[in-house]
Amino acid sequence: xxxxxxxxxxxxxxxxxxxxxxxxxxxxxxxxxxxxxxxxxxxxxxxxxxxxxxxxxxxxxxxxxxxxxxxxxxxxxxxxxxxxxxxxxxxxxxxxxxxxxxxxxxxxxxxxxxxxxxxxxxxxxxxxxxxxxxxxxxxxxxxxxxxxxxxxxxxxxxxxxxxxxxxxxxxxxxxxxxxxxxxxxxxxxxxxxxxxxxxxxxxxxxxxxxxxxxxxxxxxxxxxxxxxxxxxxxxxxxxxxxxxxxxxxxxxxxxxxxxxxxxxxxxxxxxxxxxxxxxxxxxxxxxxxxxxxxxxxxxxxxxxxxxxxxxxxxxxxxxxxxxxxxxxxxxxxxxxxxxxxxxxxxxxxxxxxxxxxxxxxxxxxxxxxxxxxxxxxxxxxxxxxxxxxxxxxxxxxxxxxxxxxxxxxxxxxxxxxxxxxxxxxxxxxxxxxxxxxxxxxxxxxxxxxxxxxxxxxxxxxxxxxxxxxxxxxxxxxxxxxxxxxxxxxxxxxxxxxxxxxxxxxxxxxxxxxxxxxxxxxxxxxxxxxxxxx
Numbered sequence: 001x002x003x004x005x006x007x008x009x010x011x012x013x014x015x016x017x018x019x020x021x022x023x024x025x026x027x028x029x030x031x032x033x034x035x036x037x038x039x040x041x042x043x044x045x046x047x048x049x050x051x052x053x054x055x056x057x058x059x060x061x062x063x064x065x066x067x068x069x070x071x072x073x074x075x076x077x078x079x080x081x082x083x084x085x086x087x088x089x090x091x092x093x094x095x096x097x098x099x100x101x102x103x104x105x106x107x108x109x110x111x112x113x114x115x116x117x118x119x120x121x122x123x124x125x126x127x128x129x130x131x132x133x134x135x136x137x138x139x140x141x142x143x144x145x146x147x148x149x150x151x152x153x154x155x156x157x158x159x160x161x162x163x164x165x166x167x168x169x170x171x172x173x174x175x176x177x178x179x180x181x182x183x184x185x186x187x188x189x190x191x192x193x194x195x196x197x198x199x200x201x202x203x204x205x206x207x208x209x210x211x212x213x214x215x216x217x218x219x220x221x222x223x224x225x226x227x228x229x230x231x232x233x234x235x236x237x238x239x240x241x242x243x244x245x246x247x248x249x250x251x252x253x254x255x256x257x258x259x260x261x262x263x264x265x266x267x268x269x270x271x272x273x274x275x276x277x278x279x280x281x282x283x284x285x286x287x288x289x290x291x292x293x294x295x296x297x298x299x300x301x302x303x304x305x306x307x308x309x310x311x312x313x314x315x316x317x318x319x320x321x322x323x324x325x326x327x328x329x330x331x332x333x334x335x336x337x338x339x340x341x342x343x344x345x346x347x348x349x350x351x352x353x354x355x356x357x358x359x360x361x362x363x364x365x366x367x368x369x370x371x372x373x374x375x376x377x378x379x380x381x382x383x384x385x386x387x388x389x390x391x392x393x394x395x396x397x398x399x400x401x402x403x404x405x406x407x408x409x410x411x412x413x414x415x416x417x418x419x420x421x422x423x424x425x426x427x428x429x430x431x432x433x434x435x436x437x438x439x440x441x442x443x444x445x446x447x448x449x450x451x452x453x454x455x456x457x458x459x460x461x462x463x464x465x466x467x468x469x470x471x472x473x474x475x476x477x478x479x480x481x482x483x484x485x486x487x488x489x490x491x492x493x494x495x496x497x498x499x500x501x502x503x504x505x506x507x508x509x510x511x512x513x514x515x516x517x518x519x520x521x522x523x524x525x526x527x528x529x530x531x532x533x
Contacts, residue, residue: 010168014161018270027104035101044094063097068146085112118145147208193252262377268294310360318353344432359451416481449486
């Protein structure tokens, strides 16, 4: 076996993570398994698809979000001091986040152990569910618990090792402002930015990692650890949230995103050829060839994913706009304003699907020059002595004086006034009424931002710096205010989305109880049938 001790420690860790098989949750033959009724599962799966269709989430976060939702419902809505792990696992199986008739019955005890430790901590904290501040802290701890349980169901050994490799590669290149204390504080901010950029971790996962870092004993907690957390819990939450929402975090995220693709390609190579990793590391030509093939495969996959997502988005937007037109715009035009000019209605129905189609289909996948640079970057990751063409330059968030910040913010505000003012004037010229203008602007901003998120699939493949030109600067001037408003809506909509509120707090609880009762009824009938035979 090829010796890899000459390589950086983080890379050695990554190699071992890919050489070892992923943990298999499936029960071996002869061991009792969790098996649920397939018919009932289809109903629950349909509900879950409906729930996810009205809230955009990264696919790899869906199960963790479902776990958080279930725990939140059990603890906050149903006011339970005990949460049954079997019921949680059953819900995940019905929603197809876990396989049916595959998991060992023993997994229930493992998950129950982790649920119980968080319930015990909640009891020690003596948080009141009727207090808004306490409910916020309960929701915070539930989000950490959901990430912890997800880690038990699907350990992120490879992902965490890949984050460490990227951290070791670019940390010394990142020069942070002097206002941030050197050492641990800067390291944490960089680590969080890499987590977000490379494996798209959400706030709950970042909280879990910082919580585990602050209290490593939490993996095997005792009464003393629980008491220690209790005495510092408020300060712990504030410290973690301050780091996650640090003013510099967005700029660090932008920098880290530019360098994620070579690390993802390296992981693809390791995943595709786990038995040849050590040989590839010692043969630059073979690694270059494997990296180029992995990059080509990723480009093809991203292109098809972009087209698929664009088509689905166009259909979804068109249906949503038609329903909104029939429910609000048309009645307002006819019965309130008593107008018969339907041109604004037609524009409002057709413009946004066309806009989404343009945004999605105008995305261009990177070319061969970019692929060559990615291949070079992979070599720089695994071979510290290689010429530093990609990772050689210093990466520094640009510092600005207070006066310049004030001046630029004023100019930035003016771009909002100019952009939205011009759009509103144009819509008024086309005889849009107040309601139609609001709907048009809302969909314009949200769809523009969502379209940018869709294009991110292709943008993440690029390591080349895009050249600036006058047309691009003008486009940025016009689009930036629209995208910023869309980003604001995307963050606030889940909190104020009436459909999500109805599904989570009005429909979901009784629906899940109904599913559980029906499941038990089918199980009872099966037992009676077996008694007869």
